[in-house]
Amino acid sequence: MDFLRATTWAEALRMKADRPDATPVQGGTDVMVEINLDKGRPAALLDLTPVTELAEWSAESGTVRIGAGVTYSRIIAELADRLPGLAQASRTVGSPQIRNRGTVAGNLGAASPAGDSHPPLLASGAIVEAESVGGIRMIPIGDFYTGVKRNALAPDELIRAVHVPERRGPQYFSKIGTRNAMVIAVCSFGIALDVAARTVGTGIGSAAPTPRRATEAEAFLAENWSPGDPEVSRRFGELVAAAAAPIDDVRGSRDYRVHALAVMARRTLGWAWEEHRRTS
Amino acid sequence: MRVNVTVNGAPMTADDVWPGESLLYVLRERLGLPGAKNACEQGECGSCTVYLDGEPVCACLVAAGQAEGREVLTVEGLASGEGELDPVQQAFVECGAVQCGFCTPGLIVQAHSLIARHDGVPADAEIREHLAGNLCRCTGYEKILDAVRLAARRKAGS
Ligand SMILES: Cc1cc2nc3c(=O)[nH]c(=O)nc-3n(C[C@H](O)[C@H](O)[C@H](O)COP(=O)(O)OP(=O)(O)OC[C@H]3O[C@@H](n4cnc5c(N)ncnc54)[C@H](O)[C@@H]3O)c2cc1C
Ligand code: FES
Ligand code: FES
Numbered sequence: 345m346d347f348l349r350a351t352t353w354a355e356a357l358r359m360k361a362d363r364p365d366a367t368p369v370q371g372g373t374d375v376m377v378e379i380n381l382d383k384g385r386p387a388a389l390l391d392l393t394p395v396t397e398l399a400e401w402s403a404e405s406g407t408v409r410i411g412a413g414v415t416y417s418r419i420i421a422e423l424a425d426r427l428p429g430l431a432q433a434s435r436t437v438g439s440p441q442i443r444n445r446g447t448v449a450g451n452l453g454a455a456s457p458a459g460d461s462h463p464p465l466l467a468s469g470a471i472v473e474a475e476s477v478g479g480i481r482m483i484p485i486g487d488f489y490t491g492v493k494r495n496a497l498a499p500d501e502l503i504r505a506v507h508v509p510e511r512r513g514p515q516y517f518s519k520i521g522t523r524n525a526m527v528i529a530v531c532s533f534g535i536a537l538d539v540a541a542r543t544v545g546t547g548i549g550s551a552a553p554t555p556r557r558a559t560e561a562e563a564f565l566a567e568n569w570s571p572g573d574p575e576v577s578r579r580f581g582e583l584v585a586a587a588a589a590p591i592d593d594v595r596g597s598r599d600y601r602v603h604a605l606a607v608m609a610r611r612t613l614g615w616a617w618e619e620h621r622r623t624s
Numbered sequence: 625m626r627v628n629v630t631v632n633g634a635p636m637t638a639d640d641v642w643p644g645e646s647l648l649y650v651l652r653e654r655l656g657l658p659g660a661k662n663a664c665e666q667g668e669c670g671s672c673t674v675y676l677d678g679e680p681v682c683a684c685l686v687a688a689g690q691a692e693g694r695e696v697l698t699v700e701g702l703a704s705g706e707g708e709l710d711p712v713q714q715a716f717v718e719c720g721a722v723q724c725g726f727c728t729p730g731l732i733v734q735a736h737s738l739i740a741r742h743d744g745v746p747a748d749a750e751i752r753e754h755l756a757g758n759l760c761r762c763t764g765y766e767k768i769l770d771a772v773r774l775a776a777r778r779k780a781g782s
Binding site: 345346347349369371372373375376377379380381385386388389391393394417438439440441442444445524525526 | 753
């Protein structure tokens with residue numbers, strides 16, 4: 345096993361081109377668990393933490409570009425006002441120690457259907473900025489997840505950043521787990537209202553082979569934009585649950601997940617309407 | 625490979641480090657600092673918590689090579705003088721927050737990081753949230769919470 349230390353982004357891209365078999369490592373909170381538990385040894389580790397520009401975020405024309413090295417702790421501390429959905433999801437990740445290291449880019453790299461950043465990224469229509477020595481590719485989040493723990497990155501590509509539109513209305517994230525910390529989601533849901541456009545974005549986690557949107561529920565709500573209407577909320581919940589394709593596993597049954605999703609969708613929509621009412 | 629890292633203020637060098645090795649292994653097995661404990665090696669228990677460039681992290685999930693050129697502060701480095709404990713350590717002793725002691729170094733470092741950036745006494749909910757990644761199988765946590773509150777009160781000077 346080799347240890348490659350990239351000190352600049354250009355160097356990281358060159359190293360990945362020379363060694364497409366190298367596993368990038370940012371916070372290491374997924375990569376190191378695998379190595380420690382001997383669940384497979386990468387041919388090489390490509391350490392991205394020395395690349396300082398990755399640890400920066402910037403905001404321009406209504407979109408936040410979050411560098412691949414920005415930790416959950418920093419998203420919570422610095423971006424909760426612009427990206428409330430992603431900040432809420434970040435607060436539920438692991439523990440403070442995990443949030444001090446873990447990154448959204450690592451969550452995307454791992455592409456677990458249970459990853460907590462995915463529902464808010466889907467709900468707000470994020471774009472993944474992938475790069476190789478060949479150039480930059482902007483991948484819409486809906487095209488990024490290609491299967492269980494698989495993503496659209498080419499072997500020579502790295503994630504440079506993720507672009508997330510700033511809030512255009514209330515955003516909420518909800519997650520079911522056995523306790524309030526340190527849990528992989530049994531299932532999760534993210535919602536983002538665009539108040540001016542009268543549209544809604546959704547993201548379902550841990551209830552299908554990949555994170556996914558509930559597009560019929562989104563269309564239904566856009567057509568039936570009636571804040572606070574309980575019948576609309578109920579139907580919205582049903583449509584979100586119908587968009588899922590969960591399995592039975594150790595964390596929960598298929599039926600439980602479907603039921604829980606309908607409840608979470610209804611509830612988060614209720615919170616969103618309530619905030620909308622208070623602020624408009 | 626070789627890893628150069630500053631630990632508790634002193635520059636140190638570890639040789640023959642395997643590239644997949646963790647910072648925890650380097651501290652314990654190569655640098656003779658067994659304070660941070662190895663219990664799960666998967667980030668679940670917090671017993672390996674150390675400061676890395678001022679942030680508490682699980683040393684078991686930091687690749688040794690990622691610590692190159694960085695600053696690590698372990699439980700061994702908290703007390704300022706010989707024979708004197710850090711106020712957080714002292715509070716743990718006084719409150720009976722230690723039983724078998726295996727979780728203690730990680731909890732001390734994590735609690736230290738809460739108190740260091742807090743001026744007053746944190747609310748219980750905040751203490752619990754901050755310590756949510758540190759497991760203790762013995763104490764039932766109540767004495768640990770007492771110790772954190774005591775250390776915070778002393779720092780706040782009341
Ligand atoms: C105790 C514990 C609790 C956890 N709890 C949660 C939780 O509640 N919710 C949750 O979602 N996750 C959780 N996780 C998983 C993990 O913390 C997250 O997936 C985190 O986002 C990973 O980020 P990282 O920077 O540590 O990734 P790393 O471990 O460094 O990398 C993860 C993957 O992404 C790839 N990668 C990293 N950076 C890049 C890049 N720039 N370009 C391309 N590929 C890249 C790596 O090669 C690897 O495949 C937990 C993990 C632990 C150990
Ligand atoms: S040994 Fe590192 S968290 Fe348990
Ligand atoms: S005192 Fe034994 S694990 Fe905490």
